[in-house]
Amino acid sequence: MMNLTITETIDTAKFRLIGKSVLTYRFIIPHDATLFVGDILKIVDSKKGYTFYAKVTDLLHESNFNDPNWDTRVYSENFFELGDDVFLGVEAVPLGFVDETGEFRKPGTVPTKFSRVERPVKEDFFFLSRVMGDIEVGTMKTGQGTYTDVKVAIPSEVLSSHMGIFATTGSGKSNFMKVFLSSCIPVRKFGILLVDPHGDYVTGNPKDAGSKGLVQLRSNTEGIAFFTTGDEERRKRYSMQRLYISYEDFSIYDLTLHYELSSTQFDIIETLSEFHPTDVIKFFQNTSFKGWKPESYEGGYTQIADRLRNYQESTLNVMQRRIQTIVSSQKGFFDETRSSVKEIIEALHENKVVLIDMPFMSEKSELFALSILSRKILRDHQERVSGKGRKAGEYQVMIAIEEAQRVLSPGSSTKIFRECAMEGRKFGVGLCVITQQPKNIDPKILAQINTYVVMGLSDKADRDIVETSAKQDLSKMDVEIQTLERGDAIISTLQIPFPISTRVHYFEDYIDHVKETLKSEKNEERIETF
Amino acid sequence: MSGYKEEINTVVKFLGDRIPSNIEEMFIRLSGISKKDFFIVEAHETGTVAGVDGSNANILDAGFLALSAFRAVVSLFNENQRIKRGMTPIKFNFIGSGEYNDDFPKLFNECFGKDPGTRLSNADPYKVNSVVRDTLEYFVSLETLKTLEKEALLLIDGAFHVEHKSLDPIIEELFFRAEEKEINICAVTKRCEVTWGDGYPLIPAVMRAAEKFNMKAPWWIKIDDDWISGRRTPEWKKGSIFITLLHSCAKSALKVELPRYYGNERICKVMQKLAAVSCDGRIPGYPFPLFDAHRACAIKREVASDIRNRIIEGMTKRGIQHRDFKAVWEDIHDEFNHY
Numbered sequence: 001m002m003n004l005t006i007t008e009t010i011d012t013a014k015f016r017l018i019g020k021s022v023l024t025y026r027f028i029i030p031h032d033a034t035l036f037v038g039d040i041l042k043i044v045d046s047k048k049g050y051t052f053y054a055k056v057t058d059l060l061h062e063s064n065f066n067d068p069n070w071d072t073r074v075y076s077e078n079f080f081e082l083g084d085d086v087f088l089g090v091e092a093v094p095l096g097f098v099d100e101t102g103e104f105r106k107p108g109t110v111p112t113k114f115s116r117v118e119r120p121v122k123e124d125f126f127f128l129s130r131v132m133g134d135i136e137v138g139t140m141k142t143g144q145g146t147y148t149d150v151k152v153a154i155p156s157e158v159l160s161s162h163m164g165i166f167a168t169t170g171s172g173k174s175n176f177m178k179v180f181l182s183s184c185i186p187v188r189k190f191g192i193l194l195v196d197p198h199g200d201y202v203t204g205n206p207k208d209a210g211s212k213g214l215v216q217l218r219s220n221t222e223g224i225a226f227f228t229t230g231d232e233e234r235r236k237r238y239s240m241q242r243l244y245i246s247y248e249d250f251s252i253y254d255l256t257l258h259y260e261l262s263s264t265q266f267d268i269i270e271t272l273s274e275f276h277p278t279d280v281i282k283f284f285q286n287t288s289f290k291g292w293k294p295e296s297y298e299g300g301y302t303q304i305a306d307r308l309r310n311y312q313e314s315t316l317n318v319m320q321r322r323i324q325t326i327v328s329s330q331k332g333f334f335d336e337t338r339s340s341v342k343e344i345i346e347a348l349h350e351n352k353v354v355l356i357d358m359p360f361m362s363e364k365s366e367l368f369a370l371s372i373l374s375r376k377i378l379r380d381h382q383e384r385v386s387g388k389g390r391k392a393g394e395y396q397v398m399i400a401i402e403e404a405q406r407v408l409s410p411g412s413s414t415k416i417f418r419e420c421a422m423e424g425r426k427f428g429v430g431l432c433v434i435t436q437q438p439k440n441i442d443p444k445i446l447a448q449i450n451t452y453v454v455m456g457l458s459d460k461a462d463r464d465i466v467e468t469s470a471k472q473d474l475s476k477m478d479v480e481i482q483t484l485e486r487g488d489a490i491i492s493t494l495q496i497p498f499p500i501s502t503r504v505h506y507f508e509d510y511i512d513h514v515k516e517t518l519k520s521e522k523n524e525e526r527i528e529t530f
Numbered sequence: 531m532s533g534y535k536e537e538i539n540t541v542v543k544f545l546g547d548r549i550p551s552n553i554e555e556m557f558i559r560l561s562g563i564s565k566k567d568f569f570i571v572e573a574h575e576t577g578t579v580a581g582v583d584g585s586n587a588n589i590l591d592a593g594f595l596a597l598s599a600f601r602a603v604v605s606l607f608n609e610n611q612r613i614k615r616g617m618t619p620i621k622f623n624f625i626g627s628g629e630y631n632d633d634f635p636k637l638f639n640e641c642f643g644k645d646p647g648t649r650l651s652n653a654d655p656y657k658v659n660s661v662v663r664d665t666l667e668y669f670v671s672l673e674t675l676k677t678l679e680k681e682a683l684l685l686i687d688g689a690f691h692v693e694h695k696s697l698d699p700i701i702e703e704l705f706f707r708a709e710e711k712e713i714n715i716c717a718v719t720k721r722c723e724v725t726w727g728d729g730y731p732l733i734p735a736v737m738r739a740a741e742k743f744n745m746k747a748p749w750w751i752k753i754d755d756d757w758i759s760g761r762r763t764p765e766w767k768k769g770s771i772f773i774t775l776l777h778s779c780a781k782s783a784l785k786v787e788l789p790r791y792y793g794n795e796r797i798c799k800v801m802q803k804l805a806a807v808s809c810d811g812r813i814p815g816y817p818f819p820l821f822d823a824h825r826a827c828a829i830k831r832e833v834a835s836d837i838r839n840r841i842i843e844g845m846t847k848r849g850i851q852h853r854d855f856k857a858v859w860e861d862i863h864d865e866f867n868h869y
Contacts, residue, residue: 001640001643002618002619002621002637002640002641002666002669003618003619004604004616004617004618004669004670004673004674005616005617005618005619006614006615006616007614007615007616007617007826070812074811074812075777075779075811075812075814076777076779076809076810076811076814077811078610078809078810078811079810079811079812080607080610080611080612080810080818080822081611081612081818081822084825
C-alpha cells in the first residue's frame, strides 16, 4: 500500500557548523534569532571529543532562494514560514579548542562538519581561569551580555613588555585606568607611575559629583603614594606629599619638549649637556648677553661662558628666555635644591602605585615632570643593571603616558619615551601608552607593545593600525571594535590565548571590592605577624 | 522559403492575434458580463488550509524506454502557519515500447486498493506523466481528507478534470468524502489553458474586463461553460471554472475550480479563504499552502542526479558494465554540453 509519510518539521540545519576553514567558521541561525557580534559560542565536536570556541564577527541576511534579489521586490508585509529558506549567516573567528585532556589549544584544526553550535555556560570557561593574570579589570563579555563569573585579569608578568590603551574620548579609558591601578595595589608586583594633570585619577572627575578617585584607597593601603603640585589645603586634605623636581633632575634636553629648536639652538644644547643642569640654569639666570663677549664674563660659570663663545647674542638671548620661562612656569614644583625623585623611585621600587597630582598645571608642565621622572627611573635602572651583582629586572616599573601621541609620534618622538619603549624592557621599565590616536604613534613603538586594551575606536585608520600591530589577530574583530560600548574593551595579551572582550568594572562600584581585598590582606598580615 | 525575420514576424502576428487590443470588449460581448458578475472578496480568517501538489522528473530516457520519478506532497496550514507536511515516497514509472503502461495499474492499486479498470496508453508520454502525477495527488488528497475537520479547505494543484477514465471515480470519491466531512475543496491551476471564442486566452480577457469595470482586487467571477472553446472530454469535467485575482499585487489572475454543486455562499467562503492565504510577500495572489507543497515536492536536479547514481550503483553490483549502461542511457547531448 502507498503511504503518506509525515515529514519531520524540526529544523536541523541551524546552529550546525557548515564551513569554512581553520581560520573562519560559518553556520546559519534562524532569521529572527538574537545573536550579537562579539558573542562567544562553543562548537561541540562529539566525534573528536573537542570543544571549539569561536567569536561572532559578522551576521548576514541570507536565503536559499535562487533569485538573489528576492527581498528587494516584496509585495506585502506577510511572509509565511520564511524561516525555511531565509536565515542569518554567521561568520565567526575561531578562538581555539579544549582537547580531550582539558587543555586549551590554538585553532589548528576544524570541527567536524555539522558539529553543534551552542551558547557556552560559565563552566565552559573554566580553562580560562588557569591562564588569566592577577590584575583584575573586568568580566568577560559576550555580545551584549557578560559572564560575571569569568573574571578578566591581565598578567602582571607581561607588563614590562608595555601596555597600550587605545580609546576615543568617552569610551571609558579613565575608568579602565582607575580599575587597573586599584587592582595593582593588592598585587604589588611592580611600581606604576601616572601623572594626573586633571585630578581625575586622584580625586575623581571634578565635574561629576558621583565620581571617585584613588585617594579613597589611601587609608586602606600603603601601596599607593601621592605627590602633588597642589596647594597646601589639597595636600593636607588628601595626605599627599609635595612634589619637587630639582634643577639637578633637569636635563638641558628637556627644552626640546617645550620648544621647536633650530639647529644652532640644538648645538647649544649638545654643548651644554656636559655641565650640571643647576649650573646651566644659574648661568642663564644671572648672565646678560647684551653685547656678548665671553672673555669679559665675570660670573661663576666661566667654563660654560667659554663654550658659548662662538654663539650670537640673539641666539643666547632666545635660549635664556626659554630657560627662564621653563623655570618660572614650573615654579610650583621646579626647585633649586629640593627633589622628590628619590622618594618617588623608592615608592615605585616598593611596587606602589605613584600618582603625581598636578591640578591646574599646563600640559607642558605635565610633560616636563613626566619626562624628567621617566628619565630618572630609566637611568636608575640602567645603573643598577650595569652595577655589580645587580640583576636585570630586579625592579619592575611601569610609566603611564596619557595622550601618548604627543611624545611617541613617528619622527618626533621624545627621546626618553622612545628609549623606554625600545629598551625599557631590558631594564624593567615598561610603558603604558594611552592614546586616542594610535595612528599617530610610531609603528615601531606599537610593535614593542604586547598588551593591547582596545576600547571604542571610531576612526578606521586608528583601528587598522591597532588590529595589525597587536600580537593576536584583531582584524576579524573590526566590527566588534566599531560597536564597543562605553566601558567595554577588547584585551589582547600574550598569556591569555585569545583576545578577550571585557566589560570593565565600574570603578565607583569596584573600589569597595578593592577595599575589602585590602582589608582581608591586612588581617592576614596581622595573623602572620602575631 | 521565408527568412528568419519573416518567421519572427509570423510568430508575433499569430500571438498578437490571440490577444487583440479590444479583447475585453470582445469577451464582454460574447459573455454578456457586467460589473455585477464580479464579486469582491472580503478579508476572512484562514482556518485550516491544506495544499496538495505533485511533481515528476525525467530520470532516464533511451528513446525506446523512459523512466520518470514522481511524488506528491501535502502542506497543512492553520492561520498561515504550517502544521505539518506529508509526502509520498518517490515512485517510478517506465514508459516502454509496449502499447500500455505496465506500472500504472500497480501504482493505482497501491494508492486506491483496486484495479484502474482502464489501461493507460503509452502513446502520449506527457499524458502518462500527468495521469501518474494526478494519481499520487488524489491519493494524498484522500488521505489528507481523513485528517481534516469541518470547514477546512483542501487545495489541489490542477483542475477537477481528469485525463484518464480510471481517475473519474476517484475524483467522485474525493468530492463525496469532502462533502461527508463538510470540507471545501478547490483546484488551483498554475497555468490556465482555457480559451474562449476563436482560441483567445481566458485570463487576460477577464483581467482586462475587470479593469474596465474598475474592479479592485481581490475579486472573482464565475465562467460559464458556454463561453469556453476547445473543450476536451467534457464528461470527465467535474468543476465549475472561476477566475480570481486574489491580491492587488498579484501579477496575474488564477483559474480555480470548485465542485459544480457549490452555491454562491460557499463559493464566497472559499474565495475569502483563498485570498487570506494568498498574501505572502513573495508570491502575492497565489495560495501559500500550494506554494509550500510545490517547493517541498519538486524533484530537483540534485535529487534526480542522486536517483541516477543509485541506479548506476545497483546495476554495477549486478555486473552490468558502466559502458553498456552509457551506451543505452546516455544522451549524446550530455557530451555536446561539455563544449
